[in-house]
Amino acid sequence: MVPNPAPTALWPAPYAGGAVDATVHVPGSKSVTNRALVLAALASEPGWLRRPLRSRDTLLMAGALRAMGVGIEETVSSSSSVAGGTGEAWRVLPAGLGGPATVDVGNAGTVMRFLPPVAALADGPIRFDGDPRSYERPLNGVIDALRVLGARIDDDGRGSLPLTVHGGGALDGGPVEIDASSSSQFVSALLLSGPRFNQGVEVRHTGSSLPSLPHIRMTVDMLRAVGAQVDSPESGGEPNVWRVTPGALLGRDLTVEPDLSNAQPFLAAALVTGGKVLIPDWPARTTQPGDRLREIFTEMGGSCELTDYGLEFTGSGAVHGIDVDLGDVGELTPGVAAVAALADSPSTLRGVAHLRLHETDRLAALTKEINELGGDVTETADGLHIRPRPLHGGVFHTYEDHRMATAGAIIGLAVEGVRIENVATTAKTLPDFPDLWTGMLGA
Numbered sequence: 001m002v003p004n005p006a007p008t009a010l011w012p013a014p015y016a017g018g019a020v021d022a023t024v025h026v027p028g029s030k031s032v033t034n035r036a037l038v039l040a041a042l043a044s045e046p047g048w049l050r051r052p053l054r055s056r057d058t059l060l061m062a063g064a065l066r067a068m069g070v071g072i073e074e075t076v077s078s079s080s081s082v083a084g085g086t087g088e089a090w091r092v093l094p095a096g097l098g099g100p101a102t103v104d105v106g107n108a109g110t111v112m113r114f115l116p117p118v119a120a121l122a123d124g125p126i127r128f129d130g131d132p133r134s135y136e137r138p139l140n141g142v143i144d145a146l147r148v149l150g151a152r153i154d155d156d157g158r159g160s161l162p163l164t165v166h167g168g169g170a171l172d173g174g175p176v177e178i179d180a181s182s183s184s185q186f187v188s189a190l191l192l193s194g195p196r197f198n199q200g201v202e203v204r205h206t207g208s209s210l211p212s213l214p215h216i217r218m219t220v221d222m223l224r225a226v227g228a229q230v231d232s233p234e235s236g237g238e239p240n241v242w243r244v245t246p247g248a249l250l251g252r253d254l255t256v257e258p259d260l261s262n263a264q265p266f267l268a269a270a271l272v273t274g275g276k277v278l279i280p281d282w283p284a285r286t287t288q289p290g291d292r293l294r295e296i297f298t299e300m301g302g303s304c305e306l307t308d309y310g311l312e313f314t315g316s317g318a319v320h321g322i323d324v325d326l327g328d329v330g331e332l333t334p335g336v337a338a339v340a341a342l343a344d345s346p347s348t349l350r351g352v353a354h355l356r357l358h359e360t361d362r363l364a365a366l367t368k369e370i371n372e373l374g375g376d377v378t379e380t381a382d383g384l385h386i387r388p389r390p391l392h393g394g395v396f397h398t399y400e401d402h403r404m405a406t407a408g409a410i411i412g413l414a415v416e417g418v419r420i421e422n423v424a425t426t427a428k429t430l431p432d433f434p435d436l437w438t439g440m441l442g443a
């Protein structure tokens with residue numbers, strides 16, 4: 001079990017009082033770590049993950065794979081002669097997948113969506129359960145598709161958790177149509193296990209829109225890196241269609257990139273205080289949506305320089321509003337909204353209706369919490385209008401959403417007396433957040 005940390009006392013968000021100047025080492029990417037774990041578990045030989053993210057979502061993923069029979073050995077290396085350098089490394093030893101087993105998904109979208117297809121390949125029943133919020137998050141695209149591809153699944157008919165996948169040791173696979181407008185993770189889930197389906201998989205998205213395309217590109221890139229053959233719209237294929245050929249996957253030695261979405265609050269700190277923050281190891285090329293921050297936060301008033309060492313982001317002292325479609329990079333919305341609430345002009349954030357079904361209803365939560373501090377935010381059909389007003393201190397509720405906690409911390413840098421309820425919820429993807437934040441401020 002990887003517990004959802006119990007709410008703690010109110011955390012006084014540090015007020016900056018001046019320009020920050022810091023180097024922040026951001027831990028590994030959640031999205032890369034959890035894809036790498038799944039691909040390594042499905043490979044035909046052992047593999048390594050170096051600098052994996054150790055957080056609630058990734059420990060839930062590792063625990064679930066172990067429950068199905070996969071070996072995951074956690075090692076810490078102090079020798080820089082080891083490839084990938086010093087730090088933590090996980091060795092993944094694939095094995096025949098089997099049940100009975102129970103998987104706790106917590107509130108991790110990656111675990112609840114990526115693992116039912118893996119369970120369909122296991123021999124025996126795999127039961128999936130999670131936090132109360134996980135029952136409300138959409139899973140119908142994965143459940144319906146797996147049934148079309150040959151899986152037997154018992155659920156309560158609502159298209160969500162809890163459920164049991166009765167794995168038969170193999171899955172036919174083949175073509176399937178899904179509506180992934182509520183989550184790109186439906187597509188990623190089917191592609192990740194696709195090489196192990198007897199006929200591979202052809203996923204055709206039929207919905208009106210598709211969020212988080214960079215995350216689907218991440219899936220395709222990582223599949224190719226372990227030897228899978230994938231046709232995608234970007235590689236000249238049909239729009240909205242992905243094809244994965246059946247075949248064995250290689251065990252690789254992968255060093256996980258820093259989580260660029262978790263770098264967001266630190267870059268925001270440079271922006272809102274007119275300071276400077278350096279994030280070492282920012283990749284020169286990446287599919288992570290957080291890379292869009294270079295452009296978004298530059299438009300909002302900062303400037304950045306990407307060097308061999310990392311990304312240096314500098315605030316100018318001015319923070320501007322922005323009109324931006326965040327559909328591709330929805331997980332950046334809470335942090336952009338927090339900065340927008342401190343800007344010198346209004347903002348419109350668009351293309352993120354699906355955030356209503358994330359960790360919490362993020363559009364409602366951001367509106368309520370910023371307005372409780374004196375802000376002027378309204379929800380639109382697909383996003384937020386934010387008209388900056390002088391804010392005052394108060395309690396910022398997080399709704400068990402890690403990105404609400406970090407959004408509140410950004411506001412707290414510029415507004416005295418902000419207290420974050422349950423900052424421990426950042427453990428979902430960044431357990432070190434409070435320490436990294438106070439460290440950045442030199443406290």
Ligand SMILES: O=C(O)C1=C[C@@H](OP(=O)(O)O)[C@@H](O)[C@H](O)C1
Binds near residue numbers: 216354
């Ligand atoms: O595949 C992934 O790793 C993710 C995809 C996105 O999900 P949605 O498409 O459901 O927004 C993103 O918001 C989430 O944080 C991580």
Ligand SMILES: C=C(OP(=O)(O)O)C(=O)O
Binds near residue numbers: 107108358429
């Ligand atoms: C939406 C998010 O997470 P999940 O993987 O649970 O969907 C997120 O991290 O912002």
